[in-house]
Amino acid sequence: MKPLVERLKTAYEGKVEFRVYVDTGDPVGDGLAQQFNIQYVPSFVFVNADGSVSGQMIVGGSDETTLRQRIDALK
Amino acid sequence: MDKKKIIAWVVGALFVGGVVLAVTMPAPSVNKAVGSDELLQLQGSGALVVDVRTPSEFEGGHVASAVNVPLDTLQQVAAGWDKDRAVVVYCETGARSAEAASYLAGTGFKKVYDLTGGLVANQSLLSGGTGASAAGSTGAVKTNGKPLFIEFATST
Numbered sequence: 233m234k235p236l237v238e239r240l241k242t243a244y245e246g247k248v249e250f251r252v253y254v255d256t257g258d259p260v261g262d263g264l265a266q267q268f269n270i271q272y273v274p275s276f277v278f279v280n281a282d283g284s285v286s287g288q289m290i291v292g293g294s295d296e297t298t299l300r301q302r303i304d305a306l307k
Numbered sequence: 308m309d310k311k312k313i314i315a316w317v318v319g320a321l322f323v324g325g326v327v328l329a330v331t332m333p334a335p336s337v338n339k340a341v342g343s344d345e346l347l348q349l350q351g352s353g354a355l356v357v358d359v360r361t362p363s364e365f366e367g368g369h370v371a372s373a374v375n376v377p378l379d380t381l382q383q384v385a386a387g388w389d390k391d392r393a394v395v396v397y398c399e400t401g402a403r404s405a406e407a408a409s410y411l412a413g414t415g416f417k418k419v420y421d422l423t424g425g426l427v428a429n430q431s432l433l434s435g436g437t438g439a440s441a442a443g444s445t446g447a448v449k450t451n452g453k454p455l456f457i458e459f460a461t462s463t
Contacts, residue, residue, distance in 0.1 A: 237458055249451060252458045261459070264448070270371050270459045271347060272432050279448045279455035286454075292368050292433045299456075306454035 233274050236296055240303065248303055280307045338412035341420045343429040346370070346395050349420060354393035357381075359407045364399065366461050370432060378403045381410060390415045397422035397429075 241250040253261030264270075268277055268289060276290040276299065286306055290298070341349070350356050356373040358365050365375040376384045378398075388394070394416055396404040401424045408421035422429060448455060 233458070233460065237460075240456070244456075248454045248456055250456045250458075252460050254460050264457065265371065265459055267447075268459075272368060273371050273459045273461050274368060275371075275459045277448075277457040277459075279450060279457065281450055281452055281454050283448050283450050285447045303454070303456055306456075 233293060236299070240296070240299060244303060248306065276302070278302050278306055282307075338408050338419045338421070340423040341395065342423060343432045345420070346397065346422055346429075346432075349393055349395050352393075354395050354418075354420070355388065357394060357396045357407070359396055359398050359403045368433075369461060370397065371459065373397075378407055381407055385411060385414070385416075388416075391417055393418035393420065395420040395422065397425055399425045400427050401425040 237252060253264065272291050274293060276294060278286040280286050287302065346356065350372065356370055358369050358373045358375050359378045359381060361377050362375060394411055396407040398404040404421050404425060408419045412419045426432065
């Protein structure tokens with residue numbers, strides 16, 4: 233998923249913040265993983281600018297079209 | 308020796324023998340099939356979760372915080388593990404993990420659990436946690452004023 237996410241990060245630069253957490257030791261990432269009860273990686277969560285979560289999270293691998301649709305739906 | 312004394316001696320000998328046997332015999336190992344809920348419970352209580360698939364399968368997606376020990380490297384890697392710690396093994400369909408569980412139980416690991424049917428039969432692991440239903444909850448995540456994309460990734 234890394235090349236795809238990197239591509240999206242470039243495409244949405246300045247418009248959307250991208251955070252990638254690997255399942256080791258980052259306290260912020262661990263806190264969010266606990267908040268969203270992450271059981272499987274990769275998992276994707278989409279958050280509006282006001283902090284509200286947009287739609288259901290995606291668990292497991294995904295494709296560019298799906299991820300772009302979800303990002304474009306963010307407010 | 309009267310009959311009562313003989314019976315007392317026999318009972319005593321059996322009791323002492325039983326105690327000696329219980330103390331000297333190793334604790335029986337557990338090699339148990341579990342489902343996804345039990346896997347997560349065991350993980351929460353400190354069990355080591357081991358994905359015995361290949362590195363490329365692991366990179367494609369895996370149980371959060373699982374370690375990847377492909378079946379062909381298990382013998383070497385597991386030699387350094389604490390045999391008293393619970394170990395949960397899983398793979399794609401359950402074939403490789405069954406082999407791994409048998410190996411671990413056979414080499415003295417006391418609590419070995421095998422995810423029955425592997426990831427294929429346990430799709431609930433892919434349905435997301437309770438946070439998946441948090442949609443619309445204002446202020447759920449601190450942002451810097453922009454929309455936010457979060458990936459919990461398999462590697463950097």
